[in-house]
Amino acid sequence: MNQRFYSLDVFRGATVALMILVNNPGSWSHIYEPLEHAPWHGYTPTDLVFPFFLFAVGNAMAFVMPKLQAAGDSVFLKKVCKRTFLIFIIGLLMNWYPFVRWQEGNLIAKSLHDIRILNVLQRIALCYFFASLIVYYCKPKGAFVVGMMILLIYWALCLLFGHGPDPFSLEGFWGTHLDRAVLGSSHLYHGEGVAFDPEGLASTLPAITQVIFGYLVGQFIQQKTKENNSPAIFYELLTKLFVIGCVLFFAGLCWGGVFPINKKIWSSSYVLLTTGLATLIISIMIYLIEVRKAKGWATKLFDVFGKNPLFIYVLSQLLPKTDAIIRVKTGVEENGSIEYSSPLNWFYTHVCDPLFSNPNNGSLLFAICIVLFFWLIGFLLDKKKIYVKV
Incomplete structure (x- = not known):
């Protein structure tokens, strides 16, 4: 970089x-x-960590995508598929590791029948894969439109396929039932007291947009400073980043009134709010580190x-x-x-x-x-x- x-x-x-x-x-x-983490709706500083990492994955993508685009479709697909596969498999093996467990004073082999399939690395892999395809084939403007459509469609799916009076509750969330049907309850996270995966299939959908937005911010930074990195250009960049961050943050807060901010179901409002905060923090860090040289x-x-x-x-x-x-x-x-x-x-x-x-x-x-x-x-x-x- x-x-x-x-x-x-x-x-x-x-x-x-x-x-x-x-x-x-x-x-x-x-x-x-x-x-x-917040018990359910709402957020704490800890709830910002994972979306910030996905956002950073998108940032990094902005600096390697030009090389992949220049190399052509076959090189791009080979690179993305290989990286996705490796990250996903590493995550799956980590869920299985250390392959043994203590039972009644003896070490016994851990069965694959109850190994959790999804987790943090698996989500990173899936989000990286789909965001890369969207960015590569749809270009920046198209990627933004697709990202927003994903957030809106996800909201609609939560409302249409939600269970009971509250489609945003643990049991009412449609992704809970999707994961149980597709992956099986024994392969899900049980930290909530029931079979529910905070990195499940359904909630991975809006998380893809987190990577797309990270890419767009990274590409915006790269384009603005590509030809000229004078102080005036940096101040213009910082002003625009700060405004974008504020708009996304407050849009997330407003959307949260009807689609609660929630990490565990990765609500669309949560995506906008955390992306806004990440953009604001990056603008401040660019000012301190690149402009003020505060290293x-x-x-x-x-x-x-x-x-x-x-x-x-x-x-x-x-x-x-x-x-x-x-x-x-x-x-x-x-x-x-x-x-x-x-x-x-x-x-x-x-x-x-x-x-x-x-x-x-x-x-x-x-x-x-x-x-x-x-x-x-x-x-x-x-x-x-x-x-x-x-």
Whole structure:
């Protein structure tokens, strides 16, 4: 990526760092409210992380699409299909990993019959695939029209095929029933207490638009500064980005009055609101980093994550899964049974948690330690110029 768009690298890296932070608390019972997802309707800072990452995927697409268009249809399709397949398969294997689990004191193989099929990486793969096709064949103006049509059609589908009096409730949402019918309840997420997947088939549809909008913003930035990157051009760019961000944000708020802002069903209003916020943040980062040259430890911290985003994210998911199958003897209970703990749980309970009277602080400290651990990995990779691309 051109150096004058260093701010987009920082934006992507900050998103990855936040994904790791919110996914790795010391205890899921002790989390500050902003670091939790909204129970259903509404949003918290945590609910901005995933759409920001999809938006960043679209940003990056804007800088590689010209090369793919110049290479022709066959090269484009081969590249996109290969990348989609690899990301999807990696995500599926991560759901299956570590392939074994503890049951009554013994490690047994995890059956494929109840493996979750969809998840974060699978959604990224599907959104990348369809957004790439739409952008490539419809061009920017056509892609914008298609993206808006997707959001409107999704709204209509929610109303037409919704169940019960509230089509936007967990059981009323049509995507809940679609996923159960197509994928099977055993292959869905059960964190809501029932078979419901927040990365399901139906809600992937509007998420495609998130990538399209990210592409359009990236392409707009690229075009505006292609011939001239003078301060006057940057100020014009920033003004327009700021206005676009405000319009999208307030449009999302207004739409939210009839189509509630909701991450778990990825409502169309949620797409507009989060895209608007992402655009506003990017405009501010461009001003600070590209215009004011405000580069320092913070930009370097996030830049490291931005150079190997998918690889570091995958590692951050593999760490707790690997830790879960490692059992370390920590003592003997009064009844004579042996007490076990995992290494990460031991670190949290014996190092982080005792430092504070408020358990939320110990849980947050643990999450920050995990982020710093992966920053170190990213820093070493960057120092050796190793960039893992899919």
